[in-house]
Amino acid sequence: MMSGGAANFLEVGRMDELARLDSPVHRLDARAQAITTIVFILVVMSFPRYAVSALMPLFVYPVALIAAGNLPVGVLLRKLAVAAPFALFVGIFNPLLDHHVVTRVGSFPVTGGWLSFFSIMVRFLLTVSAALILVSCTGINRLCAGMERMGMPRVFAIQILFLYRYFFVVGDEGLRMKRSVEIRCAGSRKLGFRVYGHLIGQLLLRAMDRAQRIYRAMVARGFDGEIRLMEPTRAGWREAVFVGGWTALFLATRIWNVADGLGGWLTRSGL
Amino acid sequence: MHMADALVSPAVGGTMWAVTAGLMAWCARKVKEARDDRLIPMMGVLGAFIFTAQMINFSIPVTGSSGHLGGGLILAVLLGPYAAFLVIASVLAVQSLFFADGGLLALGCNIFNLGFAPAFIAYPLLYTLVAGKDRTRARAWAAAMVAAIVGLQLGAFGVVLETKLSGISELPFRTFVLIMQPIHLAIGIVEGLVTAAVVAFVARARPEALALGVPRALTARSLRPVFIGLLVVAAILGGVASWFASTHPDGLEWAMAKVTGKEEVAGVEDGVHAKLAGVQAKTAFLPGYGFKKERDAGKPSGTDPESWPAVDAGTSVSGLVGGFLAFILAVIIGFALKTRMKVA
Numbered sequence: 001m002m003s004g005g006a007a008n009f010l011e012v013g014r015m016d017e018l019a020r021l022d023s024p025v026h027r028l029d030a031r032a033q034a035i036t037t038i039v040f041i042l043v044v045m046s047f048p049r050y051a052v053s054a055l056m057p058l059f060v061y062p063v064a065l066i067a068a069g070n071l072p073v074g075v076l077l078r079k080l081a082v083a084a085p086f087a088l089f090v091g092i093f094n095p096l097l098d099h100h101v102v103t104r105v106g107s108f109p110v111t112g113g114w115l116s117f118f119s120i121m122v123r124f125l126l127t128v129s130a131a132l133i134l135v136s137c138t139g140i141n142r143l144c145a146g147m148e149r150m151g152m153p154r155v156f157a158i159q160i161l162f163l164y165r166y167f168f169v170v171g172d173e174g175l176r177m178k179r180s181v182e183i184r185c186a187g188s189r190k191l192g193f194r195v196y197g198h199l200i201g202q203l204l205l206r207a208m209d210r211a212q213r214i215y216r217a218m219v220a221r222g223f224d225g226e227i228r229l230m231e232p233t234r235a236g237w238r239e240a241v242f243v244g245g246w247t248a249l250f251l252a253t254r255i256w257n258v259a260d261g262l263g264g265w266l267t268r269s270g271l
Numbered sequence: 272m273h274m275a276d277a278l279v280s281p282a283v284g285g286t287m288w289a290v291t292a293g294l295m296a297w298c299a300r301k302v303k304e305a306r307d308d309r310l311i312p313m314m315g316v317l318g319a320f321i322f323t324a325q326m327i328n329f330s331i332p333v334t335g336s337s338g339h340l341g342g343g344l345i346l347a348v349l350l351g352p353y354a355a356f357l358v359i360a361s362v363l364a365v366q367s368l369f370f371a372d373g374g375l376l377a378l379g380c381n382i383f384n385l386g387f388a389p390a391f392i393a394y395p396l397l398y399t400l401v402a403g404k405d406r407t408r409a410r411a412w413a414a415a416m417v418a419a420i421v422g423l424q425l426g427a428f429g430v431v432l433e434t435k436l437s438g439i440s441e442l443p444f445r446t447f448v449l450i451m452q453p454i455h456l457a458i459g460i461v462e463g464l465v466t467a468a469v470v471a472f473v474a475r476a477r478p479e480a481l482a483l484g485v486p487r488a489l490t491a492r493s494l495r496p497v498f499i500g501l502l503v504v505a506a507i508l509g510g511v512a513s514w515f516a517s518t519h520p521d522g523l524e525w526a527m528a529k530v531t532g533k534e535e536v537a538g539v540e541d542g543v544h545a546k547l548a549g550v551q552a553k554t555a556f557l558p559g560y561g562f563k564k565e566r567d568a569g570k571p572s573g574t575d576p577e578s579w580p581a582v583d584a585g586t587s588v589s590g591l592v593g594g595f596l597a598f599i600l601a602v603i604i605g606f607a608l609k610t611r612m613k614v615a
Contacts, residue, residue: 015369041376042281049439053597060601083371087275090434094441113441120277120439127276128371135368143368153299155311159361162315167322167365174323190337196329197465200340201472204320211316215309223308259597 013168015132018071019139025069030138030146032239036246037134043250044126050102050115053259055122061246062129069137076132083128091120140164166214170207177203273366273381274430276374280437287433288379294387295360301353310354317346318358322365331461338461343389344419345466348398349481352390359386384429393422411474412467419463420456427455 019026025033040061047055066073098113135143140161148157177199181191191199215223252258276284302310321342328337342362346355360382366372373381401414431447434440440447473481 037375041276041374042285045276045279045281045284045376056597057601059598060604063602064604079371083275086273087277090278090440090442093446097441097443116439116441124275124277127374127376131276131368131375132371134375140365140368153296155299155302156295156357156361158311159314159318159357160364162312163318163322163358163361163365166316166319170316170319171323171326174320174327178327190330191328193329193331193464193468196327197468198472199327200324200465201469201476203323204345204469204473205477207316207320207323208313211313212309214312214316218312219308262597262600 014075015135016139018069018075018136019142021070023069023137025065025137027238028137028242029235029239030142031150031235032242033134033138034143034146034150036243037130039243039247040130040250041127043254044123044130046254047119047123049119050112052115052118052122053263054253054257055119055126057253057258058126058250060249062126062133065133065137066129069133071133071136076129076136079132080125080128084124087120087124091117091124094120166210169210170203173206174203273363273373274377274384274433276376278434278437278439279374279377279380280439281376283433283437284376284379286379287383288376291360291379291382291386295357295382298353298356302357310350314350314354314358314361317349318361318365321346321358321362338458338465340465340469341385341419341423341458341462343385344393344398344415344422344462345469347390347394348466348470352394355394356386356390359390380429380433384426384433388425388429389418389422392425393418397421408471411470415467415470416460416463419466420459423455423459423462424452427451 040058044055044058065071066076094117095111095113098116099111101109102112102115103110138146144152144157144160148154178191181195181199185191302314321340324340324342326339328339330337343355343359346358349355350358363373363378363381363385367375367378367381398414398418401417402410428448428451431444431451434442434447435444470481
């Protein structure tokens with residue numbers, strides 16, 4: 001189930017444009033970034049369910065990468081907003097179901113439900129932005145090549161690359177067909193089921209024809225059943241520092257509650 | 272329904288990743304063994320086709336809502352289960368990376384929920400059986416309906432189970448099931464109708480296309496993958512259920528039964544979660560990594576509010592101040608690191 005696909009259609013290409021930027025982060029080996037992202041998500045999700053303030057120091061990772069990678073915040077925020085409803089939908093039940101008061105801010109009681117709801121939303125922000133940053137800094141080609149070298153089946157790496165490449169072609173074709181139907185209906189009727197079935201069937205036939213043509217073109221250029229991925233980059237000390245440094249930082253925030261310590265120190269000295 | 276990372280615990284996400292990665296490796300081997308070069312572009316383009324088809328909606332009469340093709344079942348019909356599973360996985364991977372639709376940790380869950388059921392259960396067990404050898408029109412429609420509905424019901428149930436076992440959502444099992452299953456019954460009916468309509472169209476317009484591009488080796492009906500897959504899931508669920516049983520003898524019935532008191536449900540949930548946290552601590556790559564969590568999650572917060580360590584106005588204000596400050600600092604340090612990294 002995908003929501004708002006058409007609206008996002010062009011933004012997909014935007015992500016790959018971002019991946020072609022040149023910055024210290026973009027120059028890192030894709031494997032280093034993939035590993036760091038996974039460690040980050042695992043650490044975020046390992047926090048206890050009422051954790052909110054303890055998660056805050058982890059924002060340093062997405063912010064640092066956005067800043068160092070020169071990524072546009074607006075594009076990433078739009079994608080976050082599009083993806084938010086599901087987390088909201090499941091998370092919003094927590095305040096309704098978990099009523100016991102776990103803490104008080106002044107005289108205002110805070111229920112466990114609200115705390116865990118905010119925790120879910122913070123986790124959502126952290127994990128989704130980390131995933132978006134990963135693609136924006138590596139791009140589909142380098143990411144797939146890197147994942148393949150880390151043991152992902154080659155057939156699958158190639159599948160993702162093909163899917164991605166032909167998404168633009170087949171997608172354009174589909175949108176053109178849709179537009180032509182809409183024009184013939186003069187905007188007065190929505191697409192009915194019968195027409196829809198024919199449209200999608202037609203699109204499928206065209207897609208399959210295209211696959212045949214692509215295959216013939218590949219054979220004509222000497223395709224022997226083996227796909228060679230692009231020349232891999234090398235991982236050196238920069239990558240080791242990147243992965244090691246961030247991992248150490250993530251684990252440190254997981255073990256010591258930086259936010260609580262900071263708050264305790266401040267309120268004690270302040271009051 | 273794509274699950275987000277924010278609702279999946281590392282234990283559940285990791286387990287489902289392991290299961291899915293195994294299935295993918297096995298499907299990749301099967302596709303490779305088929306030794307059909309045409310399959311590579313066909314799989315790629317059909318993945319792009321599914322993406323596109325999901326962007327085109329039709330209006331559902333009366334309800335005012337709209338529907339579109341999900342795609343799992345039609346891929347299985349066109350490509351056979353193994354290649355279809357890989358294509359579904361690739362579609363979900365791209366969705367999670369480019370659309371933030373479903374998380375990376377949850378990707379294993381999502382691939383399993385939306386790929387395993389249509390490719391390895393609904394298609395080989397139901398679709399081929401109902402459609403029969405002759406594939407008359409009526410039978411093809413019935414087959415698509417039954418297979419799509421069952422596939423989506425299983426997928427939705429997977430979402431419920433994985434969310435529940437993750438212990439992050441407070442939603443009681445029963446309520447969640449009662450929300451998810453009917454919604455996905457409707458989605459399943461739409462999916463069945465669309466799949467049947469597209470298959471019928473292709474069968475009429477170009478009958479040979481349905482048999483095209485799929486090597487015999489990949490369409491052969493074999494129940495082995497289904498049994499192996501189910502066995503793996505059963506083993507995992509069995510393991511989880513037994514942790515359940517060890518903390519609360521009748522925990523599962525409790526969760527299934529009408530939720531009479533919130534306390535009990537919260538207690539049950541904590542039981543599962545505490546156990547999973549325990550497993551997580553054991554499997555963590557650094558010892559002591561999940562230590563703090565285990566201690567926190569082990570407390571039955573529902574039954575004994577006093578046991579929550581911080582019912583104290585002083586500490587909670589400090590937590591609030593600290594959290595806010597930590598966020599600000601994180602942002603500042605993040606920007607500061609930018610200059611550092613530029614120098615580097």
